Amino acid sequence: MNEFEQLKLYLTNRDGYLRQKSLIALKNNFKPDVFPLLLRCLSDYVEANRQAAEENLKVWSKQQGFSKLCIDYFEDVVAIQDRVRRMRDIEQIIFESILSNLGYLQQVMFGQQGHRVRSIFQHVKKYQWINLLELERLCKFAKDPMLRVFWLQGVLHRNQTDELKNEFRQSSFGDIQRQLLQTLHLNGSLETETLLLAWQSKYKSVMDYACFVLKGRGFNFKAYFNQYPISSLDNHQEKIRVRQLMLMKWDKNELLQLISLTSNEELRAHVLISSLKSNYLSMEDIIYLSTLTYVQLNFSLQYIECLLRALTKQITVDELTILLGLTHECPSLLSKLGYLKYLDYWDRLYWIICLIEDDREHQPQVAYDLQQLLDEAIRDGRYVLFAPDSSWLPARIERVYAAILQHFQKQISPLQLSDYQKMLNILKKRCSL
Known part of the structure; x- marks a missing residue:
């Protein structure tokens, strides 16, 4: 820790003499992180330290950029007004400096978010630093x-219909659009034209409210969709149509048609991920899309991972293979091992066997780790009560059965074999072995 950092620590020390020593040493140090500590010292219970902090800040007030620094640490500046011990002379200097730089104050207040912005706003409104x-x-x-x-x-207090409609059309904020839409509806002045405009908003809450009101009025959504078919939509309109279909839980065949017709790969990925999360589409729908010869699905491994995370239930090895077939990228061994968490027990066991047997050129340590992973998976099989998926062919069952027997010959003693007999019996029932 250098000397400067040590002096900063002294400013918060319980020893008044150390605080005084630090205040004297930092008198001509104008680093910004010292400023809030000096503000804190203005309420020091030692009068000499309060005066020293005040003198230091008076020197600071003559430096260029002091007003900007006061605005940057506005919450610390405001805090000194609520303390028992106050130095009113320096407080007046600080606030006069802030008022001298209203341009930067407005830039912070209207261009940022958070507690500091709201604290500035409350003071501006309370003391009318800006005309209301x-x-x-x-x-x-x-x-x-x-x-x-x-x-x-x-705007709501004036409650003028024309102003409400104009502000709704001009606003780019979802919270404002939602409130204006609700006010127009409650006033009975919400027209279908405005509702359709809201139904195409980029904000889900606005779309949802517009859809709720349109349903209440018996709006013919089917006729609307037929009037603007998918083939006539541009990229932006396709995104809007996707949100509308998903929001209304419309016939998913129309969404599948949109996915198959659009040339926007990013939109396809977004739609599939969102619809899987909401259970609007299922894994079977994605498999169906992959079988269409005129639909060229090509996703990155990152999107494939997003699709897998969006699933609400485990998938089979076959479904995972189909998903990986939608990308031209080759997943690493680490990625392939990461897919284990999306599979049930039997598919997970088969996936590990495939990783070991299909690529025998692994480094010795990697091969050993994979074998250990397989051994651990087989040991967990003692607690399995369900059979493999019905889609498993006899060849796959035989392959798994052989791997388990090989494991028994190496790892399991005859006395332990009875613990695993249930696992073997499950496989025998699925296929005559």
Whole structure:
């Protein structure tokens, strides 16, 4: 720890003499991380330290960029007003410095989010550093939602239908669109034209509310979809149609048609991942798409992993093989081992056997680790109660059976064989071995 870091620690030390020593040593040090510590020392219970901190800050106030620093640490500045011991002279200097740089203050307040922004806003409104009408106008475009609420309250208070509709069309914020849409609906002035515009919003909450109102009015969604068929949509409209179909749980054949017709691979991947998460599509639907000769599905391994994570149930080895066939990338051995968590016991066992037997050029250590993994999987078979999937062919069952017998010959004594007999019997029932 260097001397500077040590002095900063002294400023928070319980020993008043050490704090005083540090304040004197840092008098001409203008590094930004010292500033909040000096603000804290303004309420030091030792009067000499409070005065020393005040003198240091007065020197700081003459430096270029002091006002910007006060705004950057605005929460620390505000905190000194709520303490028992206060140095009012330096407080006045600090706030005068902030008021001298309203341009940067507005840049922070309307361009950022968080507690500091809201603290600045409360002070601006309380002490009217900015005219309230101007403040309301600026809050319309603020990034922080709490500031946008201040502007929205003014719009809702005036409650003018034309203004509400115009602001809904112009706003790019989902929370504002949702509130304006609800107000128009409650006022009885929400037209179908505005609802259809909301139904094409990029925000799910806005689309959901528009869909709810349209259903209540008996809107003919089927006629709407027929009026704008999938073949006539551009890329942006395809994305909107996907969200509409998934939101309404529409006939999934139409979604499958859209996936098969679109040339946007990123959209395809997004649709498949989202629909799997919501149980709108199943693994069988993806397999169906992969069998269509006119649909060229080509995903990266990253997208394949996302598809697997989106599944709500385990898949079979055959389904995993089909998924991996949708990419031209070759998964590493580590990736292949990562797929084990998406398989049930028997498919997991078969996958490990394939990794060992299909590629015998593994490094000795890798081959040993794979064999250990197989041995561990076979040992877990003592607790398995279910048979392999019905899609397993006799050849696959025989391959697994042979691997288990080979394991028994190496690892299991005759006394332990009875513990694993149940596992062998399950396989025998599935195939006459």
